[in-house]
Amino acid sequence: xxxxxxxxxxxxxxxxxxxxxxxxxxxxxxxxxxxxxxxxxxxxxxxxxxxxxxxxxxxxxxxxxxxxxxxxxxxxxxxxxxxxxxxxxxxxxxxxxxxxxxxxxxxxxx
Amino acid sequence: xxxxxxxxxxxxxxxxxxxxxxxxxxxxxxxxxxxxxxxxxxxxxxxxxxxxxxxxxxxxxxxxxxxxxxxxxxxxxxxxxxxxxxxxxxxxxxxxxxxxxxxxxxxxxxxxxxxxx
Numbered sequence: 001x002x003x004x005x006x007x008x009x010x011x012x013x014x015x016x017x018x019x020x021x022x023x024x025x026x027x028x029x030x031x032x033x034x035x036x037x038x039x040x041x042x043x044x045x046x047x048x049x050x051x052x053x054x055x056x057x058x059x060x061x062x063x064x065x066x067x068x069x070x071x072x073x074x075x076x077x078x079x080x081x082x083x084x085x086x087x088x089x090x091x092x093x094x095x096x097x098x099x100x101x102x103x104x105x106x107x108x109x110x
Numbered sequence: 111x112x113x114x115x116x117x118x119x120x121x122x123x124x125x126x127x128x129x130x131x132x133x134x135x136x137x138x139x140x141x142x143x144x145x146x147x148x149x150x151x152x153x154x155x156x157x158x159x160x161x162x163x164x165x166x167x168x169x170x171x172x173x174x175x176x177x178x179x180x181x182x183x184x185x186x187x188x189x190x191x192x193x194x195x196x197x198x199x200x201x202x203x204x205x206x207x208x209x210x211x212x213x214x215x216x217x218x219x220x221x222x223x224x225x226x227x
Binding site (some may be wrong): 038049052089093096104 | 145155168171172173212213214217
């Protein structure tokens with residue numbers, strides 16, 4: 001149950017795209033199409049942004065998108081906005097009703 | 111509107127026990143699997159336990175296996191986490207979260223557990 005690997009921080013200017021990677025193993029990210037992404041503001045509960053690798057819950061802006069290739073999943077935010085500045089966590093199903101999170105990425109909007 | 115409200119957090123001495131509760135409303139609780147996720151101060155999210163909706167499927171992260179017990183009472187729309195043999199590493203905000211399609215769709219506001227002498 002090792003944590004998925006995310007960059008500690010990423011940054012981008014308003015209107016620019018930014019991508020956050022999430023690297024796991026063939027036992028979690030590579031094995032299942034059950035990667036989800038969460039946005040968390042300081043002192044707040046996480047919010048689901050992407051599930052099943054690339055699906056967006058109702059109400060999540062379409063500038064948020066997800067993808068996966070092999071053992072690496074990615075969250076892309078196109079058209080970065082100031083309110084997107086937050087921490088982002090990936091999460092993968094790891095089999096036998098267990099999940100594993102990434103270490104989190106702090107997104108800074110310049 | 112889905113609401114999840116955790117309670118039962120607080121200060122506990124090392125080696126002590128605590129029981130967290132999560133009161134659910136706004137959805138048919140018995141139809142959904144539930145999870146506990148925690149976040150140590152300044153750290154990332156850590157999944158710690160899962161319980162199925164009606165089948166007795168339960169699992170834990172290695173970090174809490176043998177010390178924590180998840181349970182639910184569908185008649186009371188409540189989820190529980192019994193935590194025993196608590197250590198410093200268990201200090202965290204504990205969230206309950208509703209599970210759907212392998213994603214955690216709804217989260218409570220969190221309950222702070224502080225393990226300290």
